[in-house]
Amino acid sequence: MYGKFQKYLQDELKAIDEAGLYKRERMICSPQGAEITLADGSKALNFCANNYLGLADSPRLVEAAKKAMDNRGYGMSSVRFICGQMDLHRELEKAIAKYFHTDDAILYAACFDANGGVFEPLLTDDDAIISDSLNHASIIDGVRLCKAVRYRYANADMDELEKCLQEAQAQRFRIIVTDGVFSMDGNVAPLDKICDLAEKYDAMVMVDESHSAGVVGPTGHGVAEQFGCYGRVDIHTGTLGKAFGGAVGGFTTGRQEIIDMLRQRSRPYLFSNSIPPMIAGAGIELFKILEESNALHDKLVKNVEYFREAMLAAGFDIKPTQSAICAVMLYDAPLSQKFAAEIAKEGIFVTGFYYPVVPKGQARIRVQLSAAHEKEHLDKAIAAFIKVGKNLGVIK
Numbered sequence: 427m428y429g430k431f432q433k434y435l436q437d438e439l440k441a442i443d444e445a446g447l448y449k450r451e452r453m454i455c456s457p458q459g460a461e462i463t464l465a466d467g468s469k470a471l472n473f474c475a476n477n478y479l480g481l482a483d484s485p486r487l488v489e490a491a492k493k494a495m496d497n498r499g500y501g502m503s504s505v506r507f508i509c510g511q512m513d514l515h516r517e518l519e520k521a522i523a524k525y526f527h528t529d530d531a532i533l534y535a536a537c538f539d540a541n542g543g544v545f546e547p548l549l550t551d552d553d554a555i556i557s558d559s560l561n562h563a564s565i566i567d568g569v570r571l572c573k574a575v576r577y578r579y580a581n582a583d584m585d586e587l588e589k590c591l592q593e594a595q596a597q598r599f600r601i602i603v604t605d606g607v608f609s610m611d612g613n614v615a616p617l618d619k620i621c622d623l624a625e626k627y628d629a630m631v632m633v634d635e636s637h638s639a640g641v642v643g644p645t646g647h648g649v650a651e652q653f654g655c656y657g658r659v660d661i662h663t664g665t666l667g668k669a670f671g672g673a674v675g676g677f678t679t680g681r682q683e684i685i686d687m688l689r690q691r692s693r694p695y696l697f698s699n700s701i702p703p704m705i706a707g708a709g710i711e712l713f714k715i716l717e718e719s720n721a722l723h724d725k726l727v728k729n730v731e732y733f734r735e736a737m738l739a740a741g742f743d744i745k746p747t748q749s750a751i752c753a754v755m756l757y758d759a760p761l762s763q764k765f766a767a768e769i770a771k772e773g774i775f776v777t778g779f780y781y782p783v784v785p786k787g788q789a790r791i792r793v794q795l796s797a798a799h800e801k802e803h804l805d806k807a808i809a810a811f812i813k814v815g816k817n818l819g820v821i822k
C-alpha cells in the first residue's frame with residue numbers, strides 16, 4: 427500500500443515546492459533573542475519572533491525553571507485528574523487570573539489546545555458561535571469540534587457582527603469570539619464595541635490574547651485593559667509561548683463556572699499531559715517580573731514607535747499597527763519573498779507573507795518588534811530596509 431501513497435506524497439510535496447510554498451526552517455544555535463547565531467556561525471537580528479517582551483532568554487526565568495526542576499524533577503507523567511497537580515500549577519493559574527482580572531484559569535499544553543478545548547464542553551447544537559473571519563487556526567479548529575451553529579463576520583466589521591447577532595437570536599446561547607490582535611495586520615479587535623453589541627444582543631465574549639497579552643493596553647495587560655472591558659469579557663485564552671517567556675503552554679481564564687466546567691469536560695485538558703514543573707515555576711516568576719515593573723512593556727512601545735516613524739519617514743507603506751506587529755506592505759507576492767531574502771543577506775530576519783496567508787494582492791513583510799531590541803538593532807534594521815527597498819524599487 428505505502429508505495430502508492432508514497433508516490434502521492436512525493437507529488438504533493440513537489441507541487442508545494444514548485445508553487446514556492448515549501449516551508450524551510452533555519453537552524454538557530456544560540457538562545458532566542460534580538461541577536462541569534464545560526465548553524466554556520468553567522469549572526470542575524472531577529473525581527474520575526476513573538477518574543478515581544480524579550481523574556482525568551484531571561485536569566486530570571488531560566489533560574490526559576492532550574493529551581494523548579496531541581497525541586498520537582500522533570501515531568502509530570504500524567505494528566506491532572508488522575509495523578510493530581512502540583513502547587514506550582516495552581517499558583518500559576520491564580521497568577522494568570524490576577525493578571526487578566528478574572529475569576530480563575532486553567533492550564534493547557536498550548537493555546538492551540540485551550541482553543542481546541544473551549545467550545546465543545548460549553549456549547550451544543552442549540553447554541554451559536556460568532557467568529558471573526560481572521561481568527562487564528564486553533565479557534566477555527568475548536569469551532570469545528572463543537573456542534574454549535576457557526577456565524578462568521580468580516581474582520582472587525584461591527585455591522586456584519588450585528589447582523590450575525592440578529593440571526594443568532596434563533597439559538598439558545600451565543601458567543602462572539604475574536605483574536606485580540608490579528609497577527610497579519612497587527613490591528614486590535616474593537617473590544618468595546620464588541621462588548622456593547624454582546625450586551626445588546628445577549629451574547630458572551632471570548633478573546634484570544636495570544637498576540638495582545640503583554641503588548642497592548644496602557645500596562646500591556648491585553649485588549650480588555652486597552653478598552654476598559656474588565657468584567658465584560660467571559661473568556662480569555664492565551665499562550666505562554668509569545669510575550670510570556672516564549673517557552674510553551676496555554677491557558678483559558680474567565681468566569682468561575684466556565685473554568686470549572688472546562689476542568690470537568692475539556693478534552694485537551696483531560697486527555698493530555700500537564701505542563702512540566704519548570705514551565706509552571708518559570709511562569710510564576712514571569713508574572714512577578716511583570717508585576718514588579720512595567721519597564722519591558724514601556725520599552726516595547728517605544729521601540730514600535732521609533733521603528734514605525736523611521737519607516738514611514740523613509741517612504742514605506744506601513745499598516746496602522748496598534749500592536750508590536752508592523753506590516754510593511756509590498757502587495758506583490760514574488761517581491762515579498764525577494765525582499766525577505768535580500769534583507770536576510772543584510773542580517774535581518776523578517777517574514778514575507780502572501781496569499782493564502784494574507785488576501786491576494788496584499789503581500790507584505792511582517793516585522794515583529796521586541797523589548798529585546800536596542801536602538802542600534804532598530805537602526806540597523808531600518809538601514810537594511812532602506813537599502814533593500816531602494817534596490818528593489820520599493821522606495822525612492
Ligand SMILES: *Cc1c(COP(=O)(O)O)cnc(C)c1O
Pocket residue numbers: 535536537538539541562564605609634636637664665666667674675676
Ligand atoms: C500563537 C497563537 C496561538 C497558539 O499558541 P500556542 O500556545 O503556541 O499553541 C493561538 N491563538 C493565537 C491567536 C495565536 O497567535
